[in-house]
Amino acid sequence: LRRIIVKVRDGGYPIYIGSGILEKFPAVCEKHGIRSHVVIITDRIVAGIYLDGLVGIMRDAGFRPDVIIIPPGESQKSISRVARIYTELIKMKLRRDETIIALGGGVIGDLAGFVAATYLRGVNLVYVPTTLLAQVDSSIGGKVAINHKFGKNLIGAFYRPVFIFSDIETLKTLPRRELICGLGEVVKYGIIMKKDILDIIEDRDVPSGDNLKIYRKLVEHSANVKSYVVSRDERERKYRMILNFGHTIGHGIEASLNYKKLKHGEAILIGILAESFISVKRGVLPKVDFERIKKIILKISKEIPHKEFDKNSILKHIYLDKKIMNQRLNMFLPVRIGMMRFFDDISFRELSMAIDYIKEVFF
Ligand code: ADP
Ligand code: ZN
Numbered sequence: 001l002r003r004i005i006v007k008v009r010d011g012g013y014p015i016y017i018g019s020g021i022l023e024k025f026p027a028v029c030e031k032h033g034i035r036s037h038v039v040i041i042t043d044r045i046v047a048g049i050y051l052d053g054l055v056g057i058m059r060d061a062g063f064r065p066d067v068i069i070i071p072p073g074e075s076q077k078s079i080s081r082v083a084r085i086y087t088e089l090i091k092m093k094l095r096r097d098e099t100i101i102a103l104g105g106g107v108i109g110d111l112a113g114f115v116a117a118t119y120l121r122g123v124n125l126v127y128v129p130t131t132l133l134a135q136v137d138s139s140i141g142g143k144v145a146i147n148h149k150f151g152k153n154l155i156g157a158f159y160r161p162v163f164i165f166s167d168i169e170t171l172k173t174l175p176r177r178e179l180i181c182g183l184g185e186v187v188k189y190g191i192i193m194k195k196d197i198l199d200i201i202e203d204r205d206v207p208s209g210d211n212l213k214i215y216r217k218l219v220e221h222s223a224n225v226k227s228y229v230v231s232r233d234e235r236e237r238k239y240r241m242i243l244n245f246g247h248t249i250g251h252g253i254e255a256s257l258n259y260k261k262l263k264h265g266e267a268i269l270i271g272i273l274a275e276s277f278i279s280v281k282r283g284v285l286p287k288v289d290f291e292r293i294k295k296i297i298l299k300i301s302k303e304i305p306h307k308e309f310d311k312n313s314i315l316k317h318i319y320l321d322k323k324i325m326n327q328r329l330n331m332f333l334p335v336r337i338g339m340m341r342f343f344d345d346i347s348f349r350e351l352s353m354a355i356d357y358i359k360e361v362f363f
Contacts, residue, residue, distance in 0.1 A: 002220055006140060006227040013160055015140065015223050019168040019212055022053060025128070026061030032162050034099050034124065037064045039092055041085070041112035042103040043072040046130055049173050054103060054128070065101075066092045070111075077111050077146040079155070085115050099124035099162070105131035105178070106138035110153070113144030117159035125161045130170040132182025132215070133265060136189070136222035139164050141230040152259075166223070168216045176303070179207050181265025183300050186218050188246050188272055189225040191293060195338040197221050201296055207303075242332045242340055246272035248318060249354060255320075256313035261306040269304070273297045273361070274354040278346065279333040281353065289337045298361070307362040311355045318351060 001018040016028060029038075038058070042051055047069045058065045068088050070076050094100070100123055102112035109127055116125035127139040145156030171179065183206065190197030197218060200206075204214050226243070233239035250271025254262060262270075276293045279285035319327065329346040 004220070004223050004227055007231040008142070008160065011160075012231075013163055015164040015166060015227065017135075017166045017168070017216070017220055017223060019216055021165070021167050022050075022169075023057055025054070025165060026058055026063060028163065028165060029058075029063070029099075029126070030061075032126075034063075034126065034162065035097060036062065037066070037094065038099045038101055038126075039066045039068060039089060039094050040101045040103050041068045041070070041108060041115070043070055043076070043105075043108055045072050046104040046108070050103065050130065050170065066094075070108075072107070074107055074147070074152075077107060077114075077153075079146060079148075081111065082115055082118075082146060085111075086119055089115070089119055094119070094123065096120045096123060099126055101126045101128060102139075103128045103130065104134070105129065106134045109134050109139050110143075110145050110156075113159060113161070114146050114156060117144050117157045122159070125159065127161050127164040129164065129166055131174055131178055132171055132219070133178070133185060135166040135168075135171075135219050136182060137185045137226060139166075140223060140226045166219060168212050168219060171215050172212065176207060177263065177266075180269075180300060180303065181263045183207055184246070184250075184265030184268035184272070186222050187296060187300065188243075188268065189222045191272065191276070191334050191337055192242055192245050192332070192340050193225045193228070193338055194221050198292065198296060198337060201300070202292070207300055238342070241330070241342075245332055245334070245340065246275055248329065248331055249274040249314070249351065249358075252314040252318040253309060255317035256310055257306065262304070266301070266304045269297055269301045270358055270362070274358045275331065276334060277354045277357045278331075278350045279335070281350065282333070284333065284335050284341065286336060289334070292337065293334075294361075301362075309355065309359050309362075311352065311359065314355055315348070315351060319348075 004015045005012045055065050100116040102109045116123050129135045129139040142158045142160050144159050145153035148154040246268045250268040254267040280290040330344045331346050332340040335341045
C-alpha cells in the first residue's frame, strides 16, 4: 500500500495505491475517523462487479453502508440527478459527520463529489476510483462538477476528499477503450515531468490490461505528478496550466466532433502529438524527443476508432471564446521529454500546421 500526499493549504490528503487492496479499505476508513454510517454512490456497471464485495467487507468491519446506484454515463452529471440523490440521502438520514463514498470512474467521482460538497453544506468524501482516468486524473485536485445543457462541468466547486483509495486490480475489468483514455493523461504526465513513464510504456505491451504491475507503476508516477502540480497551485493559477498540455488542440478535436466520436483521452493523445509538433517546428523540442513521443502515441492510438478531422471546425472551437481569430495563444510546450516551458505567442498558423500534420499522420 503506497501512500502519496496531496499537499494543500492548511493540510493535505493521502492517495493510497496498491493492487488487490480492497480488504484494507475499512481499516483505512477507521484510521481517518470515518463513522459507521456511510453511503456508497456508484453506477450500475461498477456495482455489478465490485459493490457486493465492498459492502460485505464494510459490514464485516462493523460499518453500516447504504447504497445509491445510478445508470452509467456522462448524462448523469445533471442537476436533476443531483436532486434525486439529495432526496435519497435525506431518507437515509446521512448526517453531517458521515461519509459519501464515490465508487466508480470520473463521472461518479464528479457527481458524488458535487453531492458531498453541497449536501448539508458538505459531508466527508472518499474516492474509490475504478478507471485509469479517475485514478490518475479526475480524483486528484479537488474539483467536483456537474454539467449544464450549455456546457460540461459548468457547475461545481473545489472540495477535498478525506482520502483517495486506488485499487489497481479494478483495472482488470476495465474496457480496453477506457484504458486507452486513461493512457492519454498518463503519457501527458510523462512528457511534462516524468520521463520514467515513457520508458515503461515504450518497452511494454501497453495498452494491455493484463500486466497490472505496469499499471501500478504508471498510476503511482501519474498520481505523483498531478498531486505535485495541484499542490503547487491549488486554485488554477498559471502553473496548473502545465496540465493542459495536449488539451488546447485535444479539446478542439473533441468539440469539433460534438463530443461524440472520440472520448476525452483519445482526443488528448492526438492533441499531445499535435502540440509536440508545434514545439519541434519551433526548434525548441529536439527531433529525437519528438520521434519518441510520436512512436508512443501511434502505438497507443492504433485502435482509436475515428480519425477524420475537420481543420476549420477544430480551429473555430479553439478560438471560440477568444472572439478574435488569429490571436496568439498561451501554452506550455515540451522543450525535452520531462521538461516544459511557457509560451505566450502561439500563432494561428502554427495551430493550423499542427492540425494538418495530425491529419496526415492519422490518414
Ligand atoms: P471516466 O473515468 O473515464 O471519466 P466513467 O466514469 O464514465 O469514465 O466510466 C467509464 C465506463 O466504465 C462506465 O460505463 C463505467 O460504468 C465503467 N467502469 C468504471 N470502472 C470500471 C471497472 N473497473 N471495470 C469495468 N467497467 C468500469
Ligand atoms: Zn484531460
